[in-house]
Amino acid sequence: MVDQTNSLTQSQPGLAVCLTPALLPLYKVEDYVVVVIDIFRATTSICYGIENGAEAIIPVSQVEECAAYREKGLSYLLAAERDGQVVAGFDFGNSPFSYTADKVAGKTVVLTTTNGTHALHLSRSAKQIVLGSFLNLTALCNWLKDQHENILLVCSGWKNNFNLEDTLFAGAIVEQLKGSVHRTDDPAIAANDLYQLAKNDLAGYLSKTSHSERLKQLGIEKDIAFCLNVDLTTAIPVLLGEKLVKLSV
């Protein structure tokens, strides 16, 4: 029983990593700028869509919530999939390849995502909520360095548990913010060390995880490879009300 501090105090601005949304109640979220992370595939697709001119992206949990937007007007594009297939009646699924400029520019997309929406919802008292993915890593980190605020990286995980891909990305942010933050917590140290192991071959590292076989079965290996592209984009999605829009920097 040794005292230690995983959470950061306001007097010592720093960088903390929340490994799953289930651990968010341990943090005083209102003291932080929060980065929500859901690498496979929600925050990657959203970063790509916002980069490609989507006016807004609205994340929802349920296919039914998504479908309800159909009645609100034709300007909404509805994205929903189950088991790797686009749900009948919807415009497209969650593949980042659906978020190209020719499809989303000027449109508002309603995206069904369970883990990411859950993390966003639980983070809603934060000073500000932005989204991160390998696609916008450096642009995001440069912006974070300028904030001079406590930063909390929230991994969406899988069904409230830890997953490797979100943790690796948190570790990539920790790496870039070294020297710009005063303190990190144990989860941040762990995330960064795992990223060091994985960074030269993210796909290879993740192929040893328990779900790699399932990804193959879903036929979304191309999506996964795309989600591991670093610095393909510079736009930072920010939550305004219920909508994710492009942050003005």
Added chain:
Amino acid sequence: MVDQTNSLTQSQPGLAVCLTPALLPLYKVEDYVVVVIDIFRATTSICYGIENGAEAIIPVSQVEECAAYREKGLSYLLAAERDGQVVAGFDFGNSPFSYTADKVAGKTVVLTTTNGTHALHLSRSAKQIVLGSFLNLTALCNWLKDQHENILLVCSGWKNNFNLEDTLFAGAIVEQLKGSVHRTDDPAIAANDLYQLAKNDLAGYLSKTSHSERLKQLGIEKDIAFCLNVDLTTAIPVLLGEKLVKLSV
């Protein structure tokens, strides 16, 4: 939103790591043999005490609960400390050096430990609950290999959050059980990779954590060094009712 499975199913006996007690509700605990881990210092002191002939060790959360045992008879030794000091009126604190044969042989010790007791309590529906520390690592792993059961390693963590020392030890168990289990989950992969990084210099690795300065201030660096001794003991504490006793193997 990609499906993956962090939890293990009964049809695929395997090894899972629960990174903090806050994540225990995600596991069907009754399907597992559980190993509770609280390296600094509860499970280390308990392993050492049981090895050294303590008849039983009773973990409690509060100093007051511990004190209540005074009225039950003089055969109890009461261990409680706050901020690194033995609480007035108690026999000793939580240092493993208090659990030597000359002090504990034949005695029942009531030990105050917040994180470890919390983890034990939440694991109580498990098939069996044993305790692990670096002290009994190999003996514990040899026993686990013989069980042919799903195994869940429960890190006590710090105030329900992730800590490095418990995770490293979980990774040390994963290392020894490779080849004996069918599946591991993402937390087990992460724990094992962190252990690989740390194993040649556990103390050096842990010195970079956020709480190393606090440990120095508490003056318990000798305790910490002792807690990182590997295979000093062979006894395995097992929970029977409210008491931890030596497992008959």
